[in-house]
Amino acid sequence: MASFVILVDSTADMSPEMLEKYDIDYCPMNYTMEGKEYPALLDWSVHSSKEFYDFMRNGVVIKTTQVPVPVFEEKFHKYVSTGHDVLYISCSSALSGSYNASLPIAKDVMELNPGHTIRCVDSRISSLGQANLAIVAAAMRDEGADVNEVADYIESIRLTRHQYATVDNLEYLKRCGRVSATSAFFGNFFGIHPLIISDRIGQNYAIRKIKGAKNVLPELAAEIKKNAVNPESQTLYISHADNEDQAMALRDMVMAETPFKNSVISIIGPIVGASVGPGTISAYIIGEEVTVQGGES
Amino acid sequence: MATSVLTGRDLYSLFTNGYRNLKQNAAIVDALNVFPIPDGDTGKNMSMTWLGGIENADKEEENAGVMAKAFSKGTLLSARGNSGVILSQFVRGFSTGIRELEKVTPADFVLAMQSASKKAYSSVSVPTEGTMLTVMRECIETSEKEPERYEDFDSLLKEIVVEMKKSLLNTPNLLPCLAEAGVVDSGGAGLLYLFEGMQMALNGEFIESDEENTETPEEFFTPDSLRKANMKKHVKYAIVAAASGEGMIEYFKNEGVLAVIDGGQTNNPSAKAFVDAFYSVDADEIIVLPNDGNIILTAKQAAKIYNPEKVHVIETKSMAEGYSAMSMVDYSLPTVEALIEEMTHYLPNVTTGYVTTATRDASINGVDVKEGAYVGLTDDILSCNTDKFEAAMELFAALPDMDDKQVITVFYGKDVTEEEALHLGDLILEKYPLIEVGYINGAMEVYSFMFAIE
Numbered sequence: 001m002a003s004f005v006i007l008v009d010s011t012a013d014m015s016p017e018m019l020e021k022y023d024i025d026y027c028p029m030n031y032t033m034e035g036k037e038y039p040a041l042l043d044w045s046v047h048s049s050k051e052f053y054d055f056m057r058n059g060v061v062i063k064t065t066q067v068p069v070p071v072f073e074e075k076f077h078k079y080v081s082t083g084h085d086v087l088y089i090s091c092s093s094a095l096s097g098s099y100n101a102s103l104p105i106a107k108d109v110m111e112l113n114p115g116h117t118i119r120c121v122d123s124r125i126s127s128l129g130q131a132n133l134a135i136v137a138a139a140m141r142d143e144g145a146d147v148n149e150v151a152d153y154i155e156s157i158r159l160t161r162h163q164y165a166t167v168d169n170l171e172y173l174k175r176c177g178r179v180s181a182t183s184a185f186f187g188n189f190f191g192i193h194p195l196i197i198s199d200r201i202g203q204n205y206a207i208r209k210i211k212g213a214k215n216v217l218p219e220l221a222a223e224i225k226k227n228a229v230n231p232e233s234q235t236l237y238i239s240h241a242d243n244e245d246q247a248m249a250l251r252d253m254v255m256a257e258t259p260f261k262n263s264v265i266s267i268i269g270p271i272v273g274a275s276v277g278p279g280t281i282s283a284y285i286i287g288e289e290v291t292v293q294g295g296e297s
Numbered sequence: 298m299a300t301s302v303l304t305g306r307d308l309y310s311l312f313t314n315g316y317r318n319l320k321q322n323a324a325i326v327d328a329l330n331v332f333p334i335p336d337g338d339t340g341k342n343m344s345m346t347w348l349g350g351i352e353n354a355d356k357e358e359e360n361a362g363v364m365a366k367a368f369s370k371g372t373l374l375s376a377r378g379n380s381g382v383i384l385s386q387f388v389r390g391f392s393t394g395i396r397e398l399e400k401v402t403p404a405d406f407v408l409a410m411q412s413a414s415k416k417a418y419s420s421v422s423v424p425t426e427g428t429m430l431t432v433m434r435e436c437i438e439t440s441e442k443e444p445e446r447y448e449d450f451d452s453l454l455k456e457i458v459v460e461m462k463k464s465l466l467n468t469p470n471l472l473p474c475l476a477e478a479g480v481v482d483s484g485g486a487g488l489l490y491l492f493e494g495m496q497m498a499l500n501g502e503f504i505e506s507d508e509e510n511t512e513t514p515e516e517f518f519t520p521d522s523l524r525k526a527n528m529k530k531h532v533k534y535a536i537v538a539a540a541s542g543e544g545m546i547e548y549f550k551n552e553g554v555l556a557v558i559d560g561g562q563t564n565n566p567s568a569k570a571f572v573d574a575f576y577s578v579d580a581d582e583i584i585v586l587p588n589d590g591n592i593i594l595t596a597k598q599a600a601k602i603y604n605p606e607k608v609h610v611i612e613t614k615s616m617a618e619g620y621s622a623m624s625m626v627d628y629s630l631p632t633v634e635a636l637i638e639e640m641t642h643y644l645p646n647v648t649t650g651y652v653t654t655a656t657r658d659a660s661i662n663g664v665d666v667k668e669g670a671y672v673g674l675t676d677d678i679l680s681c682n683t684d685k686f687e688a689a690m691e692l693f694a695a696l697p698d699m700d701d702k703q704v705i706t707v708f709y710g711k712d713v714t715e716e717e718a719l720h721l722g723d724l725i726l727e728k729y730p731l732i733e734v735g736y737i738n739g740a741m742e743v744y745s746f747m748f749a750i751e
Contacts, residue, residue, distance in 0.1 A: 185626075185627060185628075185629075187551075187552045187553070187623070187624070187626075188548075188551070188552065188737075189552075189620070189623070189624035189706075189735075190624075190704055190706045190733055190734070190735025191624075191703060191704025191706070191733045191735070191751060192624055192625075208627075209624070209625055209627070211621075211624065211625070211643045211703075211704070211751060212703035212704055212733075212751065213703055213731075213733065214703055215703075
């Protein structure tokens, strides 16, 4: 059985420690600010996370790109040429073009290197939901499963990963068309906070309005409690865009009510961060298969 | 010459003179306002309601029952404000009482007044004594003991008017807020002017006016023409709201209210205005936001006239409550019940605050109110200050549950600039740093500020 390499991309929001622990590599996307392009590195070696989110708070517009073709070519070639198969678990195809861009490159590289397999799997989610799928894949790999077994399994479970998120300012999501909700849904009202899930197709979908900032974390905790399946055997993942206090407060609130095995808090990387904005808090858990599908973007 | 029976024409003539007398005194009735703020409109509402009856009835109709029925239909549709709705139900009860009669005797009249008063009581969920309801009931307490005793209307109406006056003067003893404000009940006063006018007509004292005849009676139901004129696309849910102030009307329209009825504080819309609005939208379900405590009964009356199954009134007592309800709208919800539940979810937590100008000196709720100064109020007057920002801040400080509040949306009136609104926002944030503040240019006429405090 050929050992294989697991790749994610910049939207998996995995810290360097997590990547190392699970032996996972990633394909960086790029972000552009003030006319300059930077690779979206998860070790924040270009701009620190604080710097990055402060730019956003000060109104600097940050644009993002999908994984560039040369990055896929370089990564796929590198691993295949050293005798590995590759499993790429991508950002939701509803949020990024990376998955679709990876397919023809995977095909080309496989044609040039017969006998090697590159599987690209659309995670239908992002951030720590995507990371969680990669971690499951890593565990299977380490137990000896081959790339096709793991890829098929990940495709079969991806919709059980739930997201419960809220953003401080919906403008970021609206600006990049990455939230599904009619304009009438939010309108010009004050003190309204969205509860955003990842729907069946991996689109961010605002399912409910929460009024008043103080009510946001309790509502997220209540959703998590309601939807987590066997929490005692799973990890509670919470990512945040420079809002660690609230992330920890959410963790404590959830753990007080729902006995998760353990929890991981991680910072949202530059790509997801640029589209959700500073202050965002997003929790990921395992539940029943997601059935909700949002409306128009 | 004594009048012992009334025909339809006679009744019409009495009713018309009653209207003219009320109209002449409407400003006095308006001024009988519990709060020293410029929102009194009972006289106007009652006279507009009564005028709807006059316009819908045929003055040549000899049959009293037929005339009264048409008169009643007119008042039901033209009813505006709580006092107008109660008056229209009073008329309805009266017309039911004489519906089989070609001519009315004093005894018939007394029985019809009984029916009228009962109908009026049943039109409000919690009847309050010391209001026009009390005056309606008490004014016939003497005559109903022996209705056959009256040979003519002159003596009957004279007695009714005397009893009305007595009852009206007693209203402050029944309703403490009237006593505190030093006024009698305004609706009761309006009723008295109507009956005084009727009594004057019996005595041949007709008030000259050709106002009622110059107006072409409005056509009441024009659903087809309205629908054609609007050509609105069919929707599952339509929201209809009453609002006042250019900015507020515009705001509710922008936020998806399909029909905004111009009305509110000093210009209450009629039931007909609501019915027309219901016809103007093409929807499976209609949700109504009256947005004013004095419009809720009108909206409910209109819903009954139109189709009570299809029209759902959310009892928003202020535009701030309407704003809060709108902020939770989610048209993707599968049922109207679910949508209403969402819209009403946070309503119990909304406090509506106002800052407006006092119309007279008064001492209310322990607050010394000076004419011309700014008063801050919720359901009660809570502050008074010559500085509008101070009046607002004192209002917030006086709210018992201010610590639980998270969002204040500042709607600023016509007399307030955006800079002033922002300045108030700064003061709020300085004192309550955790509160979210939003600003909407409401361009209201009467209020400098309105606050949705959630």
